[in-house]
């Protein structure tokens with residue numbers, strides 16, 4: 470009986486070591502962080518994970534392009550920025566059953582590792598109702614998350630972007646919002662809506678969107694630097 474128990478324990482230890490080794494092999498490297506806490510911009514998906522799509526448009530490409538443009542404007546404001554990805558790559562290592570969990574964990578790890586002042590995750594929406602359109606802002610359900618979201622929303626409304634009647638939404642279940650920093654997830658528009666899709670494909674609109682996103686996040690960041698909260 471004792472022998473069986475010892476054998477089981479040994480086997481369990483070997484299995485857990487192999488599992489850890491396997492996980493560390495697939496874990497991604499962490500980026501270099503700037504001296505001052507940055508805004509972490511997180512273009513969703515990447516690599517093998519295209520996100521939502523319609524013929525001719527992939528979420529992972531739209532959000533990466535807009536993230537890079539947003540960084541360009543934040544550079545002008547001299548706000549330090551770290552991107553969770555700046556190429557078409559997935560962050561979860563090997564494509565297996567644990568990929569998605571590791572991918573999301575890596576995005577959170579990057580924000581925490583660089584002591585982000587703000588985590589801004591960018592996505593594109595999709596729904597069966599083709600008339601549904603507009604941008605949506607989700608926030609970490611905390612006092613700072615809420616304050617950040619409402620300040621961001623207020624600034625974005627000053628820009629000529631597509632209609633957005635809704636207020637920001639708190640979300641407990643979005644993994645990427647579970648950072649130490651206040652975190653926002655912005656759905657930039659609906660790929661399933663003709664007008665939104667045309668806007669998201671348009672260069673001038675992407676540029677305007679990036680300007681709006683950068684001024685909204687810079688305002689949160691400045692407030693955070695001054696008061697320790699947005």
Ligand SMILES: [Zn+2]
Nearest residue numbers: 513520592593
């Ligand atoms: Zn997405």
